Amino acid sequence: MAFGSCRTISSTECAAVTRGTMETLRFLLATTFYPPYHLGGDAVHVQYLAEALAARGHEVHVEFSPAAYRLKRRGTPPRGATNHDVRIHPIPSPFGRAQPIAAYAFGRSAGVSRSHEALVREIRPDVVHVHNISLLGLGVLKRPPDALMVYTAHDYWARCPRSDLLKYGKRPCETPSCVACCLVSRRPPQLWRFGKRWRGLPGLDLAIAPSRFMAGAIGPSLRCPVVHIPNFAPDPNPEGTLSEPEDYFLFVGVMEPHKGLPIIADAATRPGPLKSKIVGQGSLERSLKLLQSQGVARLDMEGWVSRERLSQLYRRARALLIPSIWPENAPLVAVEALAWGAPLLTSRWGGLEELLYGGATGRAFEPTGDGLVTAVEAFLADDLPHKLRSACRGAFVANHRPETYVDRYMEIVRKQRVAAPTPHPEYSPFAGQDTRVPVVTSSSGVSP
Template identity: 35%
Template sequence: MMPACCSTRTPPRSSRARSRASPPMRRCCSPCVARRWRARRNSPGGARRSSRWRASSAPPGVRSLMRFCMVTTFYPPYHLGGDAVYVQALARAVRRAGHEVEVVHCEDAFRLGGRVPASLPPEDDGIVVHRLRSAWGALSPLITQQTGRPGLKRRELEAILARDFDVIHFHNISLVGGPGVLSLGRARTKLYSLHEHWLLCPTHIFWKNRERACDRPTCFSCCLRSGVPPQLWRLGTLIARELENIDLLFAPSEFTAGRHRDAGISRPIEILPLFSRFDGVGVNTPVRAGRPRFLFVGRVTPPKGIRQLVDAFVRLPEYDLDVAGDGELRVALEHEFESARNIRFLGEVTATELPALYAAARATIVPSLAPETFGLVAVESFACSTPVLALEAGGCGEVVRASNAGVVCDDMDALVVAIHRLAREPRLAEEMGRRGRAAYETTYNETTHVRAYLDHVQTLIDAAARRTP
């Protein structure tokens, strides 16, 4: 007999899977879900039956149908930066490869500070999205931030992650469940992507006291000066214990992998570079002639070095700068530099508008002062045959050097020299752009990335199957 707590109905808003084709789903208490899941998987031949069903249901060319769940704090349109952009691109790519994909994220985390999501048309991309929204509002992510555990979201997360997933892939977990979420779920394999330095730094990005890149750890005072509530749980072993639930960590660059290994992260780490969400082919752009135009894409915040870049272009009136993105400095900078006619603040730009901006630029500039884990903007620029000028700040410089499709500079003075050089040598910029395009076609494209990703997944699942008696 079905327990009183279980019923078949359309789920409430807090955990509704937002999909046009979403049917009514069985909503149960977490113990009931877990009980049914264990009974199915632990029954004689249960895992083998599940495996045979997936193999027989797989589309042509797919070895076996797998079920993925991506767990992340932010997901479009409830997002701020590149991690959510990548999660959506990966989810869609895995879905196009013939697998089933669900995404869980915390809507309350995005709404902290009164943020309102961009108004985007609904997309029927075949992905089931669970947008967690608590009746307690902002209290839910704040409890997670202070305890390192799911808190008010635990019951919903348990119910979702107890389903029959083959892969649970954790991304930015800072406000959706903290390290405590890593122990939830019983998938055949669990993954974690190092989008930021959150495992090592409470500010996520090694940005000290809201004014400069971190030179040495003074985390408690830095949190106070940065407006981030100190997390006392970081003084214990919670992160190390919970990471034991993860089979493999993905780092987008050697820099990021090395930084985490040096900090004592002992779980296996593999390098998996990110990819451009668009291929840049057939972009209808104006000819790169006349006044050289340069491009900045990203959050308009101090760690991104945007103020220093704008200051530099005020002294370079012969060149144009487009600033695509939003953030805490945008309004102030627009007001302060409204008389600079060579600088345009475009605000938030959609993914459909970005390729034309990349392709029309002499170069894309990444002037980050805080160390980047990768530099997604760089590979998007490469896809559009546009070179990149970057400051020496983490993984982005690694990408530019590997492709030989731009210049990595030690400081802002050197960056200005590189701007002058590409402005005066358009053929050099075109050659660097061709190298960038070649790097995109061989390394930073969706097909290459998803193939490597699924190969890692299959290797882990095969290894787990060999260990199972």
């Protein structure tokens, strides 16, 4: 199969080609954020993937933008642990925050493009894998000769300027009006999105979607095949220990409205059994702390916590709460909770219900205060904090360990590399062709 082709791929097809193959490859992972310069789970996923590939002997390089982090947060983050097997390349930005602003507003940053092209010439990667490139620009999508181009969709950037499919940041988008939405959201309109050449991201050979929902959402916006591989996290609980739950439900994430914190606060002010521990930071932190200090809501604000403390909270939680009001993809916090045997109580939006595995690992509810109160009462009445713990751990082991993810990932990458590359044709979405692409689901031990 030639590069750029849209033929369907399956991981089972790849097995015969790759079984016994020990070839090592050179990877370049391009991402806006990378720990410690990061804000959310997409950057952590890149770190996990980089370290997992390096552990198998591959040469792994990561480029990212410290200037993009400083656009979102002031100062320099504390330094974390360094993995010397992964080679890190911060993108220089002589003009500071102007560089990511240009990438966002105009679709390109000359500085990012020059840095990326120089790095590609230097390391000559076999695979260029782009992730969240919203503040890097389209220049990193230029495919080098003899390299495979892969994209992981952590959000809806390929089709939505806000990346979250929320109209005006408040409700699901059913009839796009992107310029007005950007203005109401206090963001500059991305007029480059109305051009023809970028649409379909024609430089890509393959896209990875961590949820089936995401695969279906971005598929019509891409020319290449979309492969579903469930998200993963390093196993924090290799002994498989299951602990007795205590009396609290847990939330882990940024404290912003789209994550559903107002829903938890609303439910926690009502009579009932919902007691919540909140881990994270964000714009709602002050108002939630005020509710806690006044004794109005049964909230315990933890702030940012150490990895050890977070593990303790996961293992003793009745369930992890994910009441998001936007279509979440496959959040890492859910995978981490499953590793400790903690069940999930999730919104019905996006790909969250896929992580419930038909009810084996949790329940879903409508993301409202009433919906959460009702769900918590039913969850406790059926003793699910105890009954689901073994199945939660089993779902993690079968579907979300690094070994499982990287096995599938490498099978598909190597299958795509079997044939020599051919140039991508110029692409115009107005040429009358069908831009829909196949969605391919890799096999897994536990099916949702």
